[in-house]
Amino acid sequence: MPDWSALSNASFLAIAAILLMGVPHGGLDGAVARRVGWPSGILPWVLFHLIYLLLAASVAGLWWLYPLPSLMFFLLISAVHFGSSDIRHIDAPSARAAWLPLVAHGGLVVIAIPVLQSAAVEPLFAALVGADNSLWLLQQIDQLLLPWGLSVFAYVIYTVYQPRWRGPLLNLIVLIALAYLLPPLVSFALYFCLWHSRSHMLRIWRSIATDQRARSARETIAYSLLAYAAGAVYWFYYRGDLTSLTALPPALLQLTFIGLAALTVPHMLLVDIVHGQRDKEHYD
Numbered sequence: 280m281p282d283w284s285a286l287s288n289a290s291f292l293a294i295a296a297i298l299l300m301g302v303p304h305g306g307l308d309g310a311v312a313r314r315v316g317w318p319s320g321i322l323p324w325v326l327f328h329l330i331y332l333l334l335a336a337s338v339a340g341l342w343w344l345y346p347l348p349s350l351m352f353f354l355l356i357s358a359v360h361f362g363s364s365d366i367r368h369i370d371a372p373s374a375r376a377a378w379l380p381l382v383a384h385g386g387l388v389v390i391a392i393p394v395l396q397s398a399a400v401e402p403l404f405a406a407l408v409g410a411d412n413s414l415w416l417l418q419q420i421d422q423l424l425l426p427w428g429l430s431v432f433a434y435v436i437y438t439v440y441q442p443r444w445r446g447p448l449l450n451l452i453v454l455i456a457l458a459y460l461l462p463p464l465v466s467f468a469l470y471f472c473l474w475h476s477r478s479h480m481l482r483i484w485r486s487i488a489t490d491q492r493a494r495s496a497r498e499t500i501a502y503s504l505l506a507y508a509a510g511a512v513y514w515f516y517y518r519g520d521l522t523s524l525t526a527l528p529p530a531l532l533q534l535t536f537i538g539l540a541a542l543t544v545p546h547m548l549l550v551d552i553v554h555g556q557r558d559k560e561h562y563d
Contacts, residue, residue, distance in 0.1 A: 306499030
């Protein structure tokens with residue numbers, strides 16, 4: 280059984296920050312849907328939410344049935360989603376010009392953190408997919424370190440000739456240093472809350488028409504409260520007795536990251552695919 284005493288108070292605070300920021304981070308998706316042309320009215324509004332919830336529930340259900348493929352898929356889409364988010368504010372002349380920065384930034388969460396903190400990440404993955412699967416997955420990720428490291432080195436050279444990428448590169452270097460120095464949950468929370476979620480919410484908020492902001496704020500609050508209520512149901516009923524200290528951390532990790540995966544899929548489909556196809560000025 281993993282030694283959960285390795286989870287420091289800072290790690291528990293990091294999980295709390297991920298939950299508090301992660302849910303509102305997707306709470307503006309209704310505003311994004313309207314911006315890309317989703318029709319107004321009661322029936323379209325209900326249909327949008329049904330589709331969104333069905334996708335999220337399907338992800339959670341598939342994770343329950345197939346945990347290892349689900350975690351691998353989540354890491355893959357996270358690399359694409361986080362990588363594109365980190366460079367979205369850069370005015371690249373073409374998608375081809377952005378592929379190297381995308382690869383470099385996309386490897387931060389799914390390669391740098393697991394490899395640089397493998398001993399600490401192993402019990403976290405074990406809580407999600409089991410101990411044997413956790414070790415196997417970390418071995419596969421370790422094989423990606425060299426090619427990803429070469430992409431970061433090439434990215435550094437690339438910025439010599441393309442100054443527009445120097446700011447994002449500096450951010451990436453700082454985040455890699457944090458991944459090396461800090462526990463994995465803490466470095467991920469800092470990135471997720473202070474870089475990813477913050478920039479996402481600011482970009483979307485600025486794009487919303489003034490007369491629509493009150494509605495969008497109400498939606499975000501309502502979605503967040505509903506998500507927290509669903510999490511509470513999972514916490515107190517579905518997981519059974521959580522009074523044991525050994526049961527508490529795995530359940531908390533499952534709630535955090537399976538829930539995050541469930542919300543990421545519809546969020547990414549809307550933001551990165553639908554919105555990306557319909558509007559060149561897209562958000563994370």
